[in-house]
Amino acid sequence: MGTSFPMLVALYLRDSAEMLGAGLPTLAPVEPRVHGSDHHQLISEVGGHDALRIEWEAWWEHLLKTHAEHSQAPSLPETAEFVGSPALYRVASAHRGAAFSWAEDRVREHTQQQARNSGAVETVVESIIRDREATLRRRARSFTLSMVILPLAEPRAWFREPDLVLVSHQLVSHPAALRNYLEPILELLI
Structure with a gap:
């Protein structure tokens, strides 16, 4: 990241x-x-x-x-x-x-x-993975996901298959919104 x-x-x-x-x-x-x-x-x-x-x-x-x-x-x-x-x-x-x-x-x-937001993104990602593992009742598959933070005027994320997410700098400061964007992406990978 x-x-x-x-x-x-x-x-x-x-x-x-x-x-x-x-x-x-x-x-x-x-x-x-x-x-x-x-x-x-x-x-x-x-x-x-x-x-x-x-x-x-x-x-x-x-x-x-x-x-x-x-x-x-x-x-x-x-x-x-x-x-x-x-x-x-x-x-x-x-x-x-x-x-x-x-x-x-x-x-x-x-x-x-x-x-300022040290560990915030990692915490969101780890939480999504734990929740998904609990739902699936298995460990997550091994995967790679790169996140590039960019200064974009819209607070959202854009998934670029197979392993890249472009994330607006605004989204990083909002854990709930970040989770909403990353959850479906991580579900695909896990």
């Missing part, structure tokens, strides 16, 4: 390019909000907004598949990540400093929130 610096940068770029609704699962806007920018002149000669959306969604899909390798440590995406994605490369280059600073601030906030 933690946050992901690369995902934070990707979400910053998504919102700055006003591509809300891009990617699966469809996530809420980030919080605090990012000001949108007009990238028309920047990307018009490399496919425009449609190309940017396709390239961003491919990158997001890659980030979801490689979530276990991500770190909270601040580092900007390597140029190699954007080979074959000229529109995304241009937008990422234009917002490099702002995206880095914004993501770095979100990591700091996440660390502070973790300290």
